[in-house]
Amino acid sequence: MNPSATILIVDDEEFLLEYVRVVLQRAGYSVLSAQNGGEAWNLIVDRQEIRLLLTDIVMPGSLDGIELARRVRQHQPELPVLLMTGAALNDYPFTNAPSWQRMMLRKPFHPDQLLTIVRENLEAASRFW
Template sequence: MQPSARKRPVVLIVEDEFLVRIGTRAAIEMAGFDVLEAGDADEAVSILATRSDIHLIFTDIHMPGSMDGLKLAYFVRDRWPPVKIVATSGRARINDSDLPEGGRFLPKPYSAAEITTTLRELIQG
């Protein structure tokens, strides 16, 4: 990895559907972020526990495993308060108020432009 690449904000995508995850990864990388991937909340927590450079999680709400995306969002807020949170779903419609303070909801299907705008707003401001 080049030194300049390490200065880019790091986003952790938590998505159990592989094709959705790789499409989201491409959009986030094109927006200028470094990306890590997890297939479920348990894997995400393991990654967060070993990395101190993650700025934001972009998580699906409906996932298999010990916790869904909403539970993950609250767990992350409690354990890693500086990490920003974006939750997404094609099935559930929630309000930002259903997420930890400062969290955002982005309904599926989302565009690359919507992802870019949301991530930049959260990370920059």
């Protein structure tokens, strides 16, 4: 895993964007941010250095976190995607599927929890980079 890997965080809540950005930057990661799915998609298409997408599920606009994750899976299947949600995970039945289990991060979360799941996903994807 590259400790300076570039991570794209997406959330419409500015406080959470800043919180996650600070935690990740202090751990040595480069961070890009977007406040909606459309901004994030443009960054993903234009920026090849992104190594992980961390996105909220519920966002305004036509491109929420679930649809953004689906697009990423089609466009760049090797890019790990982590989904954040403040809702109960059983609100999203697909999260029971094993392929989605490692992708979910329940809000609120502790910085150590965030860093662990980011590190695990980057390590798992490192064989592609």
